[in-house]
Amino acid sequence: xxxxxxxxxxxxxxxxxxxxxxxxxxxxxxxxxxxxxxxxxxxxxxxxxxxxxxxxxxxxxxxxxxxxxxxxxxxxxxxxxxxxxxxxxxxxxxxxxxxxxxxxxxxxxxxxxxxxxxxxxxxxxxxxxxxxxxxxxxxxxxxxxxxxxxxxxxxxxxxxxxxxxxxxxxxxxxxxxxxxxxxxxxxxxxxxxxxxxxxxxxxxxxxxxxxxxxxxxxxxxxxxxxxxxxxxxxxxxxxxxxxxxxxxxxxxxxxxxxxxxxxxxxxxxxxxxxxxxxxxxxxxxxxxxxxxxxxxxxxxxxxxxxxxxxxxxxxxxxxxxxxxxxxxxxxxxxxxxxxxxxxxxxxxxxxxxxxxxxxxxxxxxxxxxxxxxxxxxxxxxxxxxxxxxxxxxxxxxxxxxxxxxxxxxxxxxxxxxxxxxxxxxxxxxxxxxxxxxxxxxxxxxxxxx
Amino acid sequence: xxxxxxxxxxxxxxxxxxxxxxxxxxxxxxxxxxxxxxxxxxxxxxxxxxxxxxxxxxxxxxxxxxxxxxxxxxxxxxxxxxxxxxxxxxxxxxxxxxxxxxxxxxxxxxxxxxxxxxxxxxxxxxxxxxxxxxxxxxxxxxxxxxxxxxxxxxxxxxxxxxxxxxxxxxxxxxxxxxxxxxxxxxxxxxxxxxxxxxxxxxxxxxxxxxxxxxxxxxxxxxxxxxxxxxxxxxxxxxxxxxxxxxxxxxxxxxxxxxxxxxxxxxxxxxxxxxxxxxxxxxxxxxxxxxxxxxxxxxxxxxxxxxxxxxxxxxxxxxxxxxxxxxxxxxxxxxxxxxxxxxxxxxxxxxxxxxxxxxxxxxxxxxxxxxxxxxxxxxxxxxxxxxxxxxxxxxxxxxxxxxxxxxxxxxxxxxxxxxxxxxxxxxxxxxxxxxxxxxxxxxxxxxxxxxxxxxxxxxxxxxxxxxxxxxxxxxxxxxxx
Numbered sequence: 001x002x003x004x005x006x007x008x009x010x011x012x013x014x015x016x017x018x019x020x021x022x023x024x025x026x027x028x029x030x031x032x033x034x035x036x037x038x039x040x041x042x043x044x045x046x047x048x049x050x051x052x053x054x055x056x057x058x059x060x061x062x063x064x065x066x067x068x069x070x071x072x073x074x075x076x077x078x079x080x081x082x083x084x085x086x087x088x089x090x091x092x093x094x095x096x097x098x099x100x101x102x103x104x105x106x107x108x109x110x111x112x113x114x115x116x117x118x119x120x121x122x123x124x125x126x127x128x129x130x131x132x133x134x135x136x137x138x139x140x141x142x143x144x145x146x147x148x149x150x151x152x153x154x155x156x157x158x159x160x161x162x163x164x165x166x167x168x169x170x171x172x173x174x175x176x177x178x179x180x181x182x183x184x185x186x187x188x189x190x191x192x193x194x195x196x197x198x199x200x201x202x203x204x205x206x207x208x209x210x211x212x213x214x215x216x217x218x219x220x221x222x223x224x225x226x227x228x229x230x231x232x233x234x235x236x237x238x239x240x241x242x243x244x245x246x247x248x249x250x251x252x253x254x255x256x257x258x259x260x261x262x263x264x265x266x267x268x269x270x271x272x273x274x275x276x277x278x279x280x281x282x283x284x285x286x287x288x289x290x291x292x293x294x295x296x297x298x299x300x301x302x303x304x305x306x307x308x309x310x311x312x313x314x315x316x317x318x319x320x321x322x323x324x325x326x327x328x329x330x331x332x333x334x335x336x337x338x339x340x341x342x343x344x345x346x347x348x349x350x351x352x353x354x355x356x357x358x359x360x361x362x363x364x365x366x367x368x369x370x371x372x373x374x375x376x377x378x379x380x381x382x383x384x385x386x387x388x389x390x391x392x393x394x395x396x397x398x399x400x401x402x403x404x405x406x407x408x409x410x411x412x413x414x415x416x417x418x419x420x421x422x423x424x425x426x427x428x429x430x431x432x433x434x435x436x437x438x439x440x441x442x443x444x445x446x447x448x449x
Numbered sequence: 450x451x452x453x454x455x456x457x458x459x460x461x462x463x464x465x466x467x468x469x470x471x472x473x474x475x476x477x478x479x480x481x482x483x484x485x486x487x488x489x490x491x492x493x494x495x496x497x498x499x500x501x502x503x504x505x506x507x508x509x510x511x512x513x514x515x516x517x518x519x520x521x522x523x524x525x526x527x528x529x530x531x532x533x534x535x536x537x538x539x540x541x542x543x544x545x546x547x548x549x550x551x552x553x554x555x556x557x558x559x560x561x562x563x564x565x566x567x568x569x570x571x572x573x574x575x576x577x578x579x580x581x582x583x584x585x586x587x588x589x590x591x592x593x594x595x596x597x598x599x600x601x602x603x604x605x606x607x608x609x610x611x612x613x614x615x616x617x618x619x620x621x622x623x624x625x626x627x628x629x630x631x632x633x634x635x636x637x638x639x640x641x642x643x644x645x646x647x648x649x650x651x652x653x654x655x656x657x658x659x660x661x662x663x664x665x666x667x668x669x670x671x672x673x674x675x676x677x678x679x680x681x682x683x684x685x686x687x688x689x690x691x692x693x694x695x696x697x698x699x700x701x702x703x704x705x706x707x708x709x710x711x712x713x714x715x716x717x718x719x720x721x722x723x724x725x726x727x728x729x730x731x732x733x734x735x736x737x738x739x740x741x742x743x744x745x746x747x748x749x750x751x752x753x754x755x756x757x758x759x760x761x762x763x764x765x766x767x768x769x770x771x772x773x774x775x776x777x778x779x780x781x782x783x784x785x786x787x788x789x790x791x792x793x794x795x796x797x798x799x800x801x802x803x804x805x806x807x808x809x810x811x812x813x814x815x816x817x818x819x820x821x822x823x824x825x826x827x828x829x830x831x832x833x834x835x836x837x838x839x840x841x842x843x844x845x846x847x848x849x850x851x852x853x854x855x856x857x858x859x860x861x862x863x864x865x866x867x868x869x870x871x872x873x874x875x876x877x878x879x880x881x882x883x884x885x886x887x888x889x890x891x892x893x894x895x896x897x898x899x900x901x902x903x904x905x906x907x908x909x910x911x912x913x914x915x916x917x918x919x920x921x922x923x924x925x926x927x928x929x
Contacts (some may be wrong), residue, residue, distance in 0.1 A: 034902055035535075037589070038714040042536040046511040047528055048801045050498065065492035075495075089569040091488045091577070120510075120535035128539050142716035144904045174716055207703060249591045250629045278690055299567075299632045326480065333679045362720065367838040368851050371634050376843040376849050380720075399847055401839075401927065424906070444927050445873055447847035448723075 001151055002029050003050060003161045011155045012051070016077045020057035020084050022099045024287050026324060027053050027071075028369055031116075034150035035323060040131040040140045042124060043134040055083040056325045060100065062090035065325045084300075099320065102159030103289050105282045106274055115167035115191040116149035126171075130200045134175055139207055141200075142298040145171040147191055155288035161433035162287040167191075168279070173199055176433035178395055179449070183207025183359050183381035185228065187422045187430060189279065206359060206382035209393025209406065216385065217431045218398055218443040221411075222355035224348050224386070229358045230338060230433040231421030233404055234269075236312055236335050236366035236375060240272075242417055243321075244310035245329050251370045253405050254301040257304040262301045263408040266341060270307060271333035272322065272387035278335050278420055278431040279407045283320060290320035295333065299409075307331040334429030341434060343412030348437045350389040357384040357391055361400075373404035378447065410439040454606050457522040461503060462608050464530055466741060470503040471526075472758060473517070474800035479565060482595040483576040485584065489593075491553040491569070501526050502874035505533035507543020513801040521580030537628040547784040547791050549761055551610035552741060556755035558617045560651030563600040567652050572596055578640055582664035588672050589891065591627040593748045595644060596655060597898070598621075599910075603758075611760040619751060621647030621896060621909060625665060628671040635674035635868055637853055639665045641692040642836050647896030647910065648888060649753045670854060673866060680855050680867040682926035686830030687872060688823060688919045691887075693852050694813060695913035696836045697894035701810040702734075702741050703911070705845035706768045706776070706785040710806075718904050720843025723746040723876065726772060726787075726846075734774040738816050743770035745809035746792060749910035751896035752809035754796075759804060761793035768811070772881070780806050798907040805903050812914030816886030820861040820917050823885055825861040831864060831925065832856040832917075849873040849927070870927045878918055879920060 011025040015311035029051035036044035053076060054067040068079040080232030123145050130388065135140045147169045154162040169191035175182045184202035186194040227235070254262060273290030275280050282291050286308055294302040306314065307322035310331055321331035349357065354378075364377030379397045415435040423431055452619065454471055461469040478494040479705035499522065500513035510533025512525045576594040583592035599619040599893075606612050623645015625638040640646040640658055648654045689697060705722040709715055724732070735741075745763035747753055754763055756854040759781050768776045779787070783806065795804040855870035856863040894914040901908055 030907070033532075034716060034905055036714075037539070038716055039541070039712075040539075041541045042539045043509065043714050044511070044803055044904075045509060045532045046803050047513065047532060048905075049514040049516065049525075050801055051515060052496075056666065065490065067492065067494045069496050069498065079495070084492050086493065086569070089573075091493055093487055093574065102806075120532045121538070124535040124538045131539065140713075142713065144717050146905075172717060176713075176716070244502065249627065251591075251627065251634055251640060256632075326490055326494075328486070328490050344879075362843045363840045365838040365840040365851075368871065369634075371632065376838070376840045378847065381845055397842060397847075399842070401849070401871075435772070435898045445847055447844070448840045449844060 001019060001031060006393060007153045008155060008161060010073065014080055017077060018057060018080055020059050020087060022058040023051060023057040024099050029152040030150040032146065033120065033144040034144055034346065035127060036144045037127050038142040040134065042127065043095045047121060049321050054325045055080045057083045057087045058096065058436045059087040061092045061094055061096050063096060064085045064090055095312055097312045099156045099158050100160055100286050100288050100308055103287065105162060106291050108274065108280050108282050110189055110344055111168040112163055112167045112190045112279065115147055115169050115189065118191050120146040126196050130173060130196065133200050134204055137204060137208060139204060140176045142175055143171065143173040148427060149432060154285065156287065160287035162283045164282060169194055170422050170426060171199060173203040177207055177211055180207050180210040180213060181381045182210065185422055187279065188418050198283060205222060210382050210384060212394045213394035215396045218446050219372060220440045220442050222352055223438050223441040224352065224355065225436045225437055225438060227361050227419035227433040228360040228421055230436055231431040232364050233435060234336055234338060234363050234431050235402060235423055238336060238364045241372040241373060242304055242333050244306045244314065247304045248313065250306065253371055253373045254333055257301045258303060260301060261299050262405060263296055264411050265299045267296055267299050267408050268339035270294045270337050271274040271335050272337060273335040274336065275335065275360040278337060278400055278432045280335065284322040285324045286322040288318045288320040288322065293319045305331045305333045305367065305445045313404050319398040334425045337432045338434060340416050340418045343415050345415055345435050348435060349386055349391060352386045352389060355386045358388055359383065373403055376401040396449060397447050398443040400442060401444035402442040407419045407438050407441055412437045412439055452521060453519050454604060455562050456519065457526055458606050458608055460523055461526050464606060466503045466505050467507065467529065470499060470605060470606055471501050472800055473499040473500060473604040475602045476799065477600045479598045480929055481572055481576060482749040482789045483580050484578050484593050485591060486577060488573055489637065496799060500800045501529045502803060503533050504544055505530050505531045508533050508536035508540050509544060510536055511803045522832065525673065526699050544780040544782055545785045546645045547789065549759065549781055549791065551607065552756060552760060552762065553612045555614040556876050558649045560618050561702045562644045562652035562881040564652040579660045579664050580857050582626060582661065583668050585725050586672050588617055588628045588675060589628045590629045594624040595659065596622040604642065605760055607760055613756050613760055617649055617754060618651060619649050620654045621645055622652055622658055622660060623674055623896060624667065625662055625670045626668050628675050630675045633675050635671050637671040638835055639667045640893060642853065644898060647751050647898045649751060650749050650751050674854060674868045678924040680763050680870040684922050685925050686919065686920055686921050687925065688826060688827065688830060688832045688917050689890065689919050690834040690913045691893050692895060694915035694918055695716040696839055696850065698741065698813050699812055699897060700839060700841045700913055701845060701848055702768060703811040708777040708779045711777065711779065712783060712786065718801050719902055723844045723846050728774055730775055731879065732774040733772050734769050734877055735772040736883050737768055738886050739772045739880055742767055742812050742814060743792065743794065743809050744812060747810045747894065750810035750894045752909040752912045756789035757795045758797050759791065759795040761791045764793050766792045778806050778808065779817040789924045790877045796909060798909055805814050806908065807902065808900065810912040810914060813886060813918065815889040815892040815916050818885055818887055820887050820891045823887055823917065824863060827858045827919065828860060828922065829892060830858045834857055845878050848876065848904055870925065871927055872923050873927050874923055882921045883918055883921065884921060886918040888901055892916040
């Protein structure tokens with residue numbers, strides 16, 4: 001960790017030397033570690049110390065971006081001049097906005113010393129206990145356990161000075177028997193908040209309960225999607241639908257439908273970087289404070305997320321969803337919440353006459369027809385038949401192919417309880433999802449296990 | 450720098466490691482993306498650092514840093530040892546490495562024109578020209594053209610005495626256009642989707658694509674798809690073009706032959722493999738016309754190099770021979786399980802990542818007929834082109850691919866086009882239904898720069914040499 005004072009003083013000194021009209025520097029520094037295990041032994045165990053600095057320079061409606069992972073002043077200055085050279089050689093874009101101006105940010109507790117100081121030995125101790133637990137049932141386990149500390153800073157020539165230090169801890173556990181598997185995961189800024197025992201117990205129970213899985217025919221089933229399954233659908237939905245770019249390009253299922261009902265009335269989806277119910281983070285990579293944005297409210301398409309560039313296009317304010325400077329037209333929601341309902345998972349199961357309980361999906365792809373959010377993917381690590389309100393037995397994995405617009409218009413109930421689900425943007429966001437009971441979900445194929 | 454590295458390797462030896470290696474990597478990237486006649490993004494990135502991998506008391510540890518100083522190298526070396534000691538607390542049996550000759554060598558990939566020396570103006574001009582052609586129809590709403598260039602300098606040293614320097618230059622470009630009318634959205638890409646085509650070549654590779662000449666056809670096909678019928682659901686004969694075949698080989702042959710997946714060490718993310726050890730030399734993976742090789746020694750492929758990131762020399766080996774499954778992609782650790790030597794497929798996507806078994810150039814070897822002959826020989830079927838979506842189960846059996854366009858084949862001739870084509874199958878059944886692979890004239894080494902694997906996730910550059918091939922009784926049009 002470089003530290004707030006050194007980052008600000010170094011970057012501000014560099015910015016003062018910039019020949020550009022406006023200049024921005026974004027720093028992402030990280031010290032991270034990950035312990036990976038399989039066959040109930042640690043087989044990969046890694047650590048990384050790295051920092052990356054982006055410079056974005058604006059010269060007469062032209063923009064240049066260059067980046068380096070060196071924090072040596074000479075390298076920083078060279079990279080700044082590189083971005084200026086690129087801007088000079090760029091084409092003019094009359095729609096290019098100014099860099100954001102000075103802002104204030106809510107104070108969020110995102111850094112926990114206990115996570116930052118977690119050692120390889122401590123990680124090994126935690127996973128060894130999981131191995132022991134699984135061994136009692138003659139099961140193997142695989143998974144990964146990571147801890148990290150990071151810092152993100154944005155400084156620009158118009159007065160933005162944003163800094164946040166953060167920590168993250170996440171674990172996933174797959175329990176394995178010769179013919180079944182079970183999955184569970186946990187994510188928190190505070191490593192002590194991860195309930196390793198409960199996570200292991202869940203994975204083990206799912207694995208044991210799905211032993212000797214039976215084959216069932218593909219077709220339409222009522223399904224209960226557990227939060228991890230909902231999370232992986234939401235991750236794709238976010239990617240193809242909830243950004244300004246997808247709206248403008250006409251490829252999102254909400255394109256041309258803002259203000260109209262697109263999903264069931266019980267579906268509300270919003271993004272809020274300041275909501276501590278998820279992995280909160282207060283500003284985007286332009287230093288704009290994050291706003292709560294309703295994407296879907298009671299089934300009605302309400303809006304999309306913006307950065308400065310896309311906001312100009314729509315004559316609105318940025319919502320604080322810029323990614324790093326090499327993605328200028330790709331604002332993205334990173335702190336997604338799906339509003340819960342009034343049911344419990346147990347209550348949902350008892351209401352199903354014949355259906356499936358799905359732990360999670362594997363390898364979803366949402367490019368089939370983005371205007372309908374048509375997706376495909378496989379079930380994985382715990383798929384069960386529900387009969388007459390009870391979980392009966394495990395079933396072999398199935399391929400779903402269905403429109404999520406249709407599926408999310410057919411949600412009968414949502415659980416009150418929600419889970420914080422990990423995603424590729426770990427440490428600066430998450431997906432907070434309930435379980436969902438969906439009528440007539442379509443399975444188009446099956447596999448052998 | 451060599452002295453710093455040698456000194457760190459000596460320090461590791463003195464610390465009592467069973468084995469250690471150090472990789473120092475400098476990577477420079479340039480990306481240009483043009484969208485709807487505007488330069489959407491133009492950026493350069495420099496990335497520099499080192500990673501140290503140690504085997505201590507039979508267990509692995511890895512640490513890395515972007516601060517390249519002698520003191521930091523020593524700190525990171527000690528950190529890697531501490532991590533290995535923690536790993537050792539769960540060890541069941543010590544890691545053994547297959548023998549490897551400790552090479553001392555240098556290598557630079559071949560190219561004619563350094564893309565970083567080509568003026569930005571020239572590159573932007575070409576992409577803008579392509580964009581303007583793609584947009585010459587009011588139904589063509591979103592046009593994108595892009596180029597990406599990578600220069601990677603790697604230094605590798607091991608406690609066994611290996612000392613390797615490699616410099617690899619990669620270039621790629623592509624275009625896509627999205628046509629929209631009355632809520633219908635259709636896309637065409639060239640030379641392939643998801644960023645185009647890539648190779649371990651210089652700017653001459655981009656020039657040879659002749660993007661400008663292809664732009665009009667790409668736009669017309671995207672617009673024509675707006676009024677096309679959806680591919681019907683059926684069991685049909687299909688011919689898959691080379692670009693889509695590259696993805697098919699990637700997902701259903703490349704990944705399942707990675708021996709680390711087979712041994713269970715990738716379960717936590719991407720899953721395992723149906724090609725379990727008992728199937729080696731025993732499974733009829735495909736029909737007799739199916740030969741699949743791994744060949745990092747091929748020139749110009751995105752999976753080409755002289756030595757992998759364990760210092761093993763690049764080589765060619767069969768994965769599938771006359772349809773029989775005969776080999777895996779291996780590392781020194783996994784090859785030892787089979788009492789073999791590594792076939793050199795360990796790569797990391799940077800200094801800060803641990804090398805993993807990665808595809809190199811995984812190739813469907815060419816067969817006899819030309820594409821024209823194969824189409825003429827097909828009474829009824831479909832020709833499917835350019836990947837749109839991909840999904841496969843975690844043992845790599847049940848797959849489903851979507852492509853951008855299909856042409857009906859009737860009595861040996863291409864007829865009507867169809868939109869939203871999807872096909873699905875089970876891997877061995879599918880490959881056993883293959884009765885023809887087109888010849889070398891239609892064979893191309895496709896570069897794929899975005900293969901994901903590992904935790905923390907790594908994105909690898911790989912390639913697939915493929916030509917079109919024909920398959921029978923394939924389920925198509927199963928989109929809902």
